[in-house]
Amino acid sequence: MRREIPATGVVTRRYRLTMDVAVQTEGLRKSFGSTKALDGLDLAVPEGTILGLLGPNGAGKTTAVRILTTLLIPDAGRAVVAGVDVLAQPTKARRLMGLTGQFAAVDDYLTGRENLIMFGRLYHLSRAEAKRRADELLERFDLTDAAGRLAKTYSGGMRRRLDIASSLVARPPVLFLDEPTTGLDPRSRLGMWQVIEDLVRDGTTMLLTTQYLEEADQLAHSIAVIDAGRVIAEGTSNDLKAQVGGTRLVLVIESTQDVARAVEIMRKVGDGTEPTLEGLTVCVPVTEGAGVFAEVVRDLDAASVRIADLGLRRPTLDDVFLRLTGHSAESVDEPPTDNDGAAKP
Amino acid sequence: MTTVQAAVREHAGRRGTIFGDAWVMTIRLIKQIVRVPDLLVFSIVQPVLFVLLFRYVFGGSIDVGGSQADYVDYLMPGIFVQTLLFNGAATGIGMADDVQKGLFDRFRSLPMSRAAILLGRAISDLIRATLIFLIMLGVGILTGFRFSGGFWGAIAGTLVMLAFTFAFSWIGILIGLTVKTVEAAQSGGFIWLFPLTFASSAFVRTDSMPSWLQGFANINPVTVLVNSVRRFYLSDSLCEQFGVPALGGQLLQATAWFFGILLVFVPLCIRSLRRMSR
Numbered sequence: 001m002r003r004e005i006p007a008t009g010v011v012t013r014r015y016r017l018t019m020d021v022a023v024q025t026e027g028l029r030k031s032f033g034s035t036k037a038l039d040g041l042d043l044a045v046p047e048g049t050i051l052g053l054l055g056p057n058g059a060g061k062t063t064a065v066r067i068l069t070t071l072l073i074p075d076a077g078r079a080v081v082a083g084v085d086v087l088a089q090p091t092k093a094r095r096l097m098g099l100t101g102q103f104a105a106v107d108d109y110l111t112g113r114e115n116l117i118m119f120g121r122l123y124h125l126s127r128a129e130a131k132r133r134a135d136e137l138l139e140r141f142d143l144t145d146a147a148g149r150l151a152k153t154y155s156g157g158m159r160r161r162l163d164i165a166s167s168l169v170a171r172p173p174v175l176f177l178d179e180p181t182t183g184l185d186p187r188s189r190l191g192m193w194q195v196i197e198d199l200v201r202d203g204t205t206m207l208l209t210t211q212y213l214e215e216a217d218q219l220a221h222s223i224a225v226i227d228a229g230r231v232i233a234e235g236t237s238n239d240l241k242a243q244v245g246g247t248r249l250v251l252v253i254e255s256t257q258d259v260a261r262a263v264e265i266m267r268k269v270g271d272g273t274e275p276t277l278e279g280l281t282v283c284v285p286v287t288e289g290a291g292v293f294a295e296v297v298r299d300l301d302a303a304s305v306r307i308a309d310l311g312l313r314r315p316t317l318d319d320v321f322l323r324l325t326g327h328s329a330e331s332v333d334e335p336p337t338d339n340d341g342a343a344k345p
Numbered sequence: 346m347t348t349v350q351a352a353v354r355e356h357a358g359r360r361g362t363i364f365g366d367a368w369v370m371t372i373r374l375i376k377q378i379v380r381v382p383d384l385l386v387f388s389i390v391q392p393v394l395f396v397l398l399f400r401y402v403f404g405g406s407i408d409v410g411g412s413q414a415d416y417v418d419y420l421m422p423g424i425f426v427q428t429l430l431f432n433g434a435a436t437g438i439g440m441a442d443d444v445q446k447g448l449f450d451r452f453r454s455l456p457m458s459r460a461a462i463l464l465g466r467a468i469s470d471l472i473r474a475t476l477i478f479l480i481m482l483g484v485g486i487l488t489g490f491r492f493s494g495g496f497w498g499a500i501a502g503t504l505v506m507l508a509f510t511f512a513f514s515w516i517g518i519l520i521g522l523t524v525k526t527v528e529a530a531q532s533g534g535f536i537w538l539f540p541l542t543f544a545s546s547a548f549v550r551t552d553s554m555p556s557w558l559q560g561f562a563n564i565n566p567v568t569v570l571v572n573s574v575r576r577f578y579l580s581d582s583l584c585e586q587f588g589v590p591a592l593g594g595q596l597l598q599a600t601a602w603f604f605g606i607l608l609v610f611v612p613l614c615i616r617s618l619r620r621m622s623r
Contacts, residue, residue, distance in 0.1 A: 094456040103447035124361040
C-alpha cells in the first residue's frame with residue numbers, strides 16, 4: 001500500500017553533510033526488544049527551517065528525537081546536528097541544541113528564574129551571563145511577574161513557556177520540540193505557535209513532532225510523515241494535501257430512495273471526481289470550501305432530498321495515513337517504549 | 346556567517362567540570378530540602394518515635410550491661426546510624442522523581458557531565474544527613490545521651506558515620522535509577538534496611554541473639570559501624586560494660602565496607618546511567 005510522492009526540493013535526502021543541513025539522520029534503526037521503533041529513518045532539515053515530523057503514537061517520532069538529542073543510542077545509522085555527529089561527539093552536539101519534551105521538565109521547587117539560571121550554569125555560562133540570560137528569557141516569555149514564584153505554582157501554559165525558555169538558555173541554533181502543544185488549551189497552543197514562529201524568524205532550525213496535521217501545516221516548512229519507524233511521505237503540506245485530496249463534502253441522507261438524486265447533485269458540486277457512496281453517506285472532494293455549501297443545500301432542497309447531516313471535512317492526519325498506509329492513524333499499535341520518556345523494556 | 350556557524354564558534358570555548366556541574370545540582374537539591382520541609386519532618390518523625398520507644402518502652406527490659414540509665418548511651422549511636430541509612434534510601438525517591446518527571450532527561454540532554462547528576466545528588470544527601478544528624482543529636486541529648494568519649498571522639502565518630510552515609514546514598518541512587526517510579530522507590534527502597542538495622546548491634550547486644558543470627562549480625566556493616574561510633578562517642582569504661590569490641594577491628598571492617606560499597610555501587614550507578622541510552 002505504500003505510495004511514493006515525488007521529491008519536492010524542499011526536503012530531499014541527498015544533502016551532503018554540510019552546514020546547509022542543520023539536522024540529518026541516515027538509516028536510523030532502533031529496536032526495543034522485538035519492537036522496531038525506527039526502521040531506517042532518513043531525515044534532513046535545512047538550516048533555518050522547521051521540519052514537522054508527523055505520525056501517530058508509536059510511529060517513532062519520540063525515538064527519533066531522543067536519538068538526535070543524545071538520550072538514546074541507535075542500533076544503526078548516523079545522526080548529525082549542526083554539523084556534529086551526535087554519536088561521535090555527544091557533548092559537543094549538546095551545546096548546540098535545545099530540547100523541549102512532552103513533559104515540562106523544570107524543577108518544581110525552584111522559581112522560574114532559578115530554573116533558568118540553573119540551566120544556564122549547566123550550559124556553562126558564567127554566573128552573570130546566566131542571570132542576564134534568565135531575565136531576558138523571562139521577559140520574552142512573559143514570565144517576569146512570576147519569576148520569583150516556585151515553578152510548581154505555574155499553570156500548564158506557563159510551565160510550557162518556562163520549559164521552552166529553558167531550552168533556549170544557550171541560544172542553540174537547533175531546537176527539538178517533541179509534541180510541544182500536547183495537553184495545552186487552545187490559547188496556550190496559539191501562544192506556543194507564536195513562539196515557534198518567532199524562533200524560526202531568528203534563524204533557529206527546528207524539528208517539531210506532532211500528531212496534529214493542522215499544527216504541522218501552520219508551522220512547518222516541510223513535513224515528513226512517519227509510520228512504523230520510517231518516512232512514508234515527505235513534502236510541503238500542500239504536497240501532502242494533494243495526496244489526500246483536499247477538502248471533501250460529506251452528505252448523509254435519511255432515506256435510500258434519495259440516493260440516486262443525492263449522488264447526482266454531489267457529482268455536480270464536486271471537483272469532477274466520482275462521489276463515493278457508503279450506506280447513506282455520499283462523499284465528494286470539492287475545490288472551494290464554503291461556496292459549494294449553499295449551492296448543495298439549495299439543490300437538495302429543490303430535489304426534496306431529506307438531509308440527515310451535511311458537512312465539509314478537511315483532510316486530517318488520519319486521511320493522510322489512510323491514503324498512504326491503508327491503515328488509520330488510531331489503529332496503529334503503540335509500542336510501550338515510544339513516547340514514554342524514561343521507560344525502556 | 347550562518348546561525349549554526351556562529352553558535353558553533355560561540356560555544357566552542359565553554360567547558361565545564363564534573364565538580365562544577367555537581368555543585369550546581371547540589372545547590373538545586375539543597376533548596377529543595379528547605380522548600381519541602383515535610384520531607385525533612387517525615388525523616389525525623391520515625392527516628393524520634395524509635396528513640397522514645399526504645400528509650401522508655403523497651404529500654405527497661407533490654408540488658409546491654411551497665412546500669413539502666415546508660416541504655417540511652419548505647420541506643421543513640423544505633424539510632425543515628427539507622428536514621429542516616431534511611432536518609433540514604435530516601436535519595437532513591439528523589440532520583441526516581443527526577444526520572445519520572447522528565448527532568449533527568451533534560452539534564453542528560455545538556456552539555457553537563459552526566460555523572461555530576463548523581464554526584465550532586467550524593468553530596469546534597471550528605472548535607473541533608475548532617476542536618477538530620479544534628480536534629481537527632483538534640484533529641485538524644487534531651488533524652489539523656491552524653492558524649493563520654495571526649496570532643497575529638499565525638500568529631501571522629503560523626504565523620505565516620507557521615508562517610509558511611511555518602512557510600513550508602515549510592516545504593517539509594519541505584520535503586521532510584523533502576524525502579525524509575527517514586528512509588529516503587531518508596532516501597533522497595535526501605536524494606537532491605539529493616540533486617541540490616543535490626544539484626545545488628547544497633548539496639549541490642551548481638552551476643553543476646555541466637556548463634557545463627559549472631560554470625561550475620563557480627564559482620565553486618567551496621568554492627569561494625571555502630572560499634573565504631575560507640576567506641577568514638579563513649580568512654581572506654583562504658584564500652585567495656587556494653588561489651589563493644591575493640592575499635593581497631595570494628596573500624597577496619599567498617600572501612601572495608603565503606604570502600605566495598607563505593608566500589609560496587611558507584612560503577613553500578615554509572616552502568617545504569619549508560620543503560621538509559623539503550
